Amino acid sequence: MASELNDEKLKDLKLKANQIRQLIITTLLEAGSGHSAGPLGMADIFTAFYFHILNHDPKNPNWEDRDRLVLSNGHICPVQYATLSLAGYFPKEELKTLRKINSRLQGHPHRASLRGLETTSGPLGEGLSQAIGMALVGKLDKKNYRIYCLTSDGEHEEGNTWEAVMFAAKNKLNNLTQVIDRNYIQIDGNTENIMPLDPLKEKYESFNWNAIEIDGNDIKSFIEAIEKAKSVPDKPTIIIARTIPGKGVSFMENDYHWHGKPPNKEEAEKALSELETLRSKLT
């Protein structure tokens, strides 16, 4: 993919992100459980990936030369499912089956259940290592595909994350880009109260990573950061994407109570109405 990012394309991406947010709300309402804040916050980044950045083929999800997107913090899968369906991996109607029996859409993603998923995740801190395994294969087989790994700030409390950070730098995996959802919330509250992570950019730089900090709800800056990462010769890159958890729904924004619960019917209607207002402003 990666066509030119003109104003028209950017507007189209913003509309898609809005549509994905609406799908997240309706899907979570139907599921009756699941996470709201993270998926809404990451809708812009998922849109940018599946509709602009990734070299992928929804009709041939196992295409050997595709770019791989590894979702480490699997609990935000409603945004991945909504995006995959919109990109043509499966019918949108199937979103209604999330978390229900006999569904391909497991509560946390299961690779073998759904085409288009690169891994199985949910237990935290494991995605970056798996992305490293894929990046090593890219290097060994001299492939041009890139590996992207989405992580959360909360899962940086897992020791495994830092084991992976050291390994990726040691092996100079410049075909690997990590995108951390730096939204400062986790289940129990603000990340800096639970286990301070700042200064994050400096931490990564001292671990020999290339680090770029951007507004993760700004599609244009995100895509520019992704492009910059491609030209780094000998280091993996982390894009610290500052996002607003619950983005687009006023009463969810920046409130950690929305980390792990879905909206009820009334809240969903209010959320959809707000998102519809935002959409009309875009057109």
Next chain:
Amino acid sequence: MLNPDLKLNPKLFDQDVEVKPTRAGYGEGLLALGEENPKVIALCADLTESTYAHLFAEKFPDRFFQCGVAEQNMAAIAAGLGVSGKIPFMSSYATFSPGKNWETIRTTIIYNNSNVKIAGHHSGIMTGPDGATHQATEDIASIRSWPNIKIFVPCDSIEGKKATIKSASINGPVYLRFSRDKTPIMTTDATPFEAGKISVFWVSENPVATIFSTGYMTYYALLAAKELQRENIQVVVANVSTIKPLDQKNILSLIEKTKSAVTVEDHQVAGGLGGAVAELLARTLPSPIEFIGLQDTFAESGKPKELIEKYGMGVKSIKEAVRKVIERK
């Protein structure tokens, strides 16, 4: 007598029987695989020589990844390699892998169905002087309830090499269990190794009990069988090199004849080979069974042979278990 069809080591009962650690078989198998299959990759967590992965690492440095002391990272990297068309072998001590990284393996390798081979070294009290921290005596129990895994426990280094090579041709997760100290060579290159099948090493005309043993402990089971023969107690000894999937058919056919079982393993008696056989018999053919292994305790530092005696896993204990199980019939 030793089963003449299996071409076992003719010097098996000699004082000067050749001894070699089962883990050496891992190194030799991995090296052979490296030569024949470019998809084979090896990873280690700072125990490269101990796990014999150095043989591969020296020959194929581009396909070897040193992970440092980071077993979770090693497991999940292997998972990423395994879903991308490679056949990764990861080795460490079993207390750390699959001990410390148990959930990482469960999620990213087993449930994720990644084609990873997990080599757990320094299993059992055979680890000796390092003490109980390094003696993996619960590894089989801790992973046997996972769906989608196969578990091989080779009885000697030759079987260790065969099991390692065989595992590469199985599409999916495999656990290979090795021990540290030198133990007798019981098989030969000509001895058949079939994944998923038990192998009757010791046969008798009218056996009254079956000893199911796994790993190097099969040697102690054979010594016990030989002594019991002299005391006019006939048994069969089946070497169980695949713990999962268990060879139900052939185990049951032996129990139909002997009506009793003794299981022998360097592992806790709960959840290992003994547990697997007991589950099968309880379900299908309830029969008296006695368990040789660690009896719900941790061991300690010491020479392996001293530990085996102290913890009731030696020839004398096996013979006592056989007499007891016969009485219970």
